[in-house]
Amino acid sequence: MSKRLQGIITPIIAVLLGIIVGTIIMLVSGYNPISAYNALWNGAFGEVYYFGEVVRQVTPYILAGLAVAFAFRVGLFNIGVEGQFIVGWLAAVWVGTSFDLPKIIHLPLAIIAATVAGALWAYIPGLLKARLRVHEVIVTIMLNYTALHVSNYLIKNVLTNHKDRTGMIKESASLRSDWLQSITDYSRLHWGIIIAVICCFIMWFLLERTTKGFELRAVGFNQDAAQYAGMNVNRTIILSMVISGAFAGLAGAMDGLGTFGYVTVKSGFTGVGFDGIAIALLGGNTALGVFFSAILFGALKVGALNMPLEAGVPNELVDIIIALIVFFVASSYIIRVVLNRFGKKDVK
Amino acid sequence: ACGKSDDNKGNDTAKNGDKKAAFSVAMVTDVGGVDDKSFNQSAWEGLQKFGQDNGMKKGVGGYTYLQSKSDSDYSTNLNTLARQKFDLVFGIGFMMQGAVDEIAKQQKDKHFAIVDSEVKEPNVASILFKEQEASFLVGVAAAMTTKSNKIGFIGGVESEVIERFESGFRAGVQAANPKATVDVQYAGAFDKAELGQSIASKMYSSGVDVIFAAAGATGNGMFKEANDRKAKNPNATVWTIGVDRDQSDMGKDVVLTSAVKRVDVAVQDIATKAKEGNFPGGKVTLYGLAEDGVAAAPINSSVANKADIEKAIKDWTDKIKSGAVKVPGTLKELKTFKAK
Amino acid sequence: MDYVIEMLNIRKEFGNFVANDNITLQVKKGEIHALLGENGAGKSTLMNVLFGLYQPEAGEIRVKGQPVKITDPNVANDLGIGMVHQHFMLVDVFSVTENIILGKEITKGGRIDIKKAEEEVRRISEQYGLAVDPQAKISDISVGMQQRVEILKTLYRGAEILIFDEPTAVLTPQEITELIQIMKTLIKEGKSIILITHKLKEIMEVADRCTVIRKGKGIGTVNVSETNPNELARMMVGHDVVFKVEKKPAEPKQDVLEINDLVVKDSRGLTAVNGLNLSVRAGEIVGIAGVDGNGQSELIEAITGLRKAESGSVKVNGKELINHKPRKIMESGVGHIPQDRHKHGLVLNFPIGENMVLENYYQKPYSKNGILNFKEIYNQARRLISEFDVRTPSEYVLARALSGGNQQKAIIGREVDRNPDLLIAAQPTRGLDVGAIEFIHRRLIEQRDHGKAVLLVSFELDEIMSVSDRIAVIYEGRIVAVVDPKETDEQELGLLMAGSSRKEAGTNV
Amino acid sequence: MSLMEILIIVVPSTLLWAAPLIFTALGGIFSERSGVVNIGLEGLMLIGAFTSIVFNLTFVGTFGNATPWVALIVAMAAGALFSLIHAVAAITFRADHTVSGVAINLLAAGLCMFLVKQMYGKGETAIISKGFNKIDIPVLKDIPIIGKIFFQDTYWTSFLAIIVAIFAWYIIFKTPFGLRLRSVGEHPMAADTMGINVTKMRYLGVIISGALGGIGGAIYAQSIANNFSHATISGQGFMALAAMIFGKWNPLGALGAGIFFGFAQSISIIGSSLPFLKDIPNVYLLIAPYVLTILALTGFIGRAEAPKADGTHYIKGGR
Ligand SMILES: Nc1ncnc2c1ncn2[C@@H]1O[C@H](COP(=O)(O)OP(=O)(O)OP(=O)(O)O)[C@@H](O)[C@H]1O
């Protein structure tokens, strides 16, 4: 079996295995798997509305996944996507609510603000890693909490006058589109998906086709060799965190300027950043992989909401299935071994 | 729709309940779920009561709820319920304001209600509570119970609702015992019991003997701390005050009272009005003491001056109901508040 | 016949590749038995089979006449087989003693009795004349001592049969002499030794018999006393080999590299290069001879900008380059074949093609406006691969999949092709077979003949002697002597490297 | 507030909050010392918290006052069992350790909540009636000053954590088991050639991490949260991961780091009562623990080196 074919079949098998085990769990605990999956499917694709919602959910997922994946490719583990996402969201709404500008300026400005905010937030761990060799995992974890509290404070005290929620962003900064909403029966689908797809392309192009990408990948694989070859390893580490944070901030803009149009005081993390880790890993840290795994995650997450109502199955079941899929993808080595065994038999 | 789950819930789903296009009602919880021992639970209890009183079944066409797993799910859940043709859909919690606002604009022929926030749409009923009034009363109780004249307040995340709790509470303390001081501390989270516990520990150690926590699950830490202290030293004076519902089950020796927010009453009330065709769309319905929307839970029977406290609470309740006293709902109002 | 080890008709496959094809190896008690073969011939594989790391697909192993199944290293240990691996199997952060007792600890009441263990290590090390410091951390000791630790590991476990996989590749001449002495002691103590080495001279010196394998197949076993290096080489590669590198006398011109009073600290903050002066002229090869750890690595790292220098001056073509960025230095005409090809030389997870432009990927024609031109990159790769005879299935396979020799050829191709005015070659032939070594030496000399300056650092005195036009001896971070290879011999160099002054060395000749 | 008062408040709450972190971080150390990256600590804590609460609620009638301790042991077993999934994936199936760890976290979260709903028909359990309680340590409590600060109004579990940390240090650095465990995490091939079963050691490392993570979760649940809901374990596992790295993969380091985190947290709580901090916005106190940690890392900790073979797969005969 060719490597490429294997690369496509393995995740599909992993997904199937995840679903099979999920089915077993449901059977054991006395639920009806068929109606559960039916509900899941209906909740994701059953109506055009839900389809719109899936795409809406996929949008920040793609970007959060790219953020994690990008850092991974340079050998860094950015657990801080959640925090970068939060500051990006905040910055986007801040700009979106504070100015009156023509759309052609306002929207890009808000998006850039989010990107820059996320990038700056990620610059901190990047800088500390590069200059002082401080482990990025701890710093990003700590910065997640910091982002949460700081953004809550700013929302209450700066963006609003002791309110829990900002006002809506100006129309001129919105990613929303009446047309997109109308064709999807009032889902919150917005133009952000275009940005997310473009970012997939950017990530691929940047890493695989550019000189900078060459450096980023080289540093990711072997810092010593990269240094030997004259690359600036420290700068590359910082750059990769900054780009990763930029994707994360952009993901925040998707929620700030698209899905919600405002930002609220948060009592806890949104989870998007953490889902981004699973998405990136499932997608093998490649742009295309992230794209597809974000779609899978988005569909599962949105579809799951329908399961308690339509099938009486707790929607945690979907979390279990997602976890299992991640497991099986991770264990693709064993899947490949089995595949090869079958492959050989076929030949003989 | 399948065997076992139906048995579990003891109820039926909609599939075979197509007798008539009866009134149906549903709610969307925030991430806390219907068992948060707080207002989601209270709301669901109200909805269940309403359903049972009206002979409805759980599920589509009757009454049900959907739990959100993140902020971005509110909208989808509200929409799903609206699409399933529920006549009235509640959004529980101020976090859902944006989502309700939006969906209400799209689904103009459906009725919505939001708890703890205001949405200015003709098809949305906004339910607000005068939390300050309940917490004023528990503040009075605290002020009359304290021996050290030191009282504590633990807030979850700084927000408008918690601010109402805080200002009402402080006003109550001030009114009943001007010598008492209130140590206010916010945990920054509704789900960090360890913070609640540490803050309570600090407060008790520094001489505070009554603490009121308006902090969701963070408050569980306070109960734990008080129970621990009580278990270790039965003579310790460590009182706690619960929130949202009567939390006396969190520690029978330490819970003084609770600032109860009758979300269940409000939900039943609005649902009933909607069913009868009096849906208060576009309006804010305020639930205060006068409307039985908030209350102070019964005072712990082991408090020495229980009768005095009860009397004082009764007096203040009357004053508030009559409008003679206006309890401050913000810290700004608190500054100018003078108990008459 | 009294064989301690018999490996009969061993076959070992990796996937579809047959690494050992029906090989037979018989070792007599008390002999040093050499195992000879080109890179990738299957020597290490065969020994790993004997040591229980691999399971053979076919064949039989007998120890002292008894057929055995060696399922894992524990079994090998129990059978008295010990192995000193080609790549040292030492835990860097452990002490010498901890490494030796690992897996067979001396305990007291559940905890490791480190005192007693250290005494035991000391005892064995004295018995066999293997000087080590039982308390030293592996990362702090010299390669030679690390190897002694490896040997001690086997002796501690009571090994009767010792396998040495290329033990001398990483040693200095002094250390090699010591090792040979140690091997002789071991034989006297009744042990048997299997020795893998590419150095025919060593085989001639210590081995009793020699088994030659080629491309996974056994070629034959000969008595060393009845053969000569030429015959061994012929058996190994299948045709005649020229040993002596042909070269014309050097025609040195202006100074390309000038180093003055260079001071560099090592990673632990100790002064490693201590006021070093050296110059290399265009059209000559200067070899740096020295015992490992006398500042060679730090010197090279300082020249190439990989390590900060404390003070001094490094000029290339008259331009001061001290503490400049590596890229700046490279662009000023310096090429560098690094000592550790896996760590520095290659990105193992990149295709070999991308590794070929590791240093100039950002320049035209490989990159335009920040965008890579893969067509040009792979054209270049193909050109270098064929020109430098890099054996690889294609330019798209990962560098990881190439054998050490071919990886090295790729690096050399890349560096030479950049045509630097100064080429620094650190241990360029370490672990390579004679064919590959010859190829690399010829390339270095070719560079010289094109009027380039070459700085060669090697622990192989043979290599230094035959390739260099001048030899600079480094000792404790200083060049202590510069000698003409035609006017010196290994003994004198060895003494200089050990710190004797030229005069003393001279009187000792 | 006098210094003494501050200490009496800060120290016990520091230890309270540190205990679960220490246990879980120690778990992480055993796993990573054996060469298996374990970011699934959060999930292991979840399993421990869930199991202990369910067990406590179910068997409190049987075990009485011993219930929380028995529940601790049950949670330990459950954590160990659950961690086997990570072991199988990361060691036998050669899964990327990080990916598998993420899956552990996702799976634990989903499974526990699924089971809570399945078992209790609602989203959270009832409150346990017998948790770990405040105690005064006999004898020690009477030491002047020290006794009042360290040994009064505290929890057995805090001291258990300290003892276990020291014990873990002893195991890892002084016993043959520890030597083998570390060798497998540093240079598995070397260990293999010394006859050490790399796979077995790594399985043990992961299982111990599961056991300790389970205990960490159980302590949290039974000494702080008192019930189990989706919010019970929310980020503590990641804090434990940070404590492990902060402590440089050394049990005593993790002990220190756990205590540091607890201290930073307590300081932020006490801060609002200190005169000079009273008027600064609350947000500074809320972020103080996290900012302090970052500063500590940049200031005096320097670089932390993971075991060399951490996160790699050992494939016999591979390079
Ligand atoms: N783990 C492995 N997987 C696949 N093939 C391998 C593996 N190890 C060795 N080989 C193959 O077996 C051949 C013999 O390798 P081996 O390491 O035994 O060579 P060697 O004679 O020791 O070479 P050298 O002189 O360079 O040490 C190699 O050329 C390689 O193709």
Ligand SMILES: Nc1ncnc2c1ncn2[C@@H]1O[C@H](COP(=O)(O)OP(=O)(O)OP(=O)(O)O)[C@@H](O)[C@H]1O
């Ligand atoms: N895991 C592996 N998969 C595939 N091939 C391998 C693997 N490990 C080793 N090889 C093969 O082994 C061969 C040589 O292995 P070996 O380690 O003996 O190289 P070497 O020439 O001795 O290198 P070095 O000089 O670094 O010791 C290579 O041809 C390589 O293809």
Ligand SMILES: [Mg+2]
């Ligand atoms: Mg070899």
Ligand SMILES: [Mg+2]
């Ligand atoms: Mg070799």
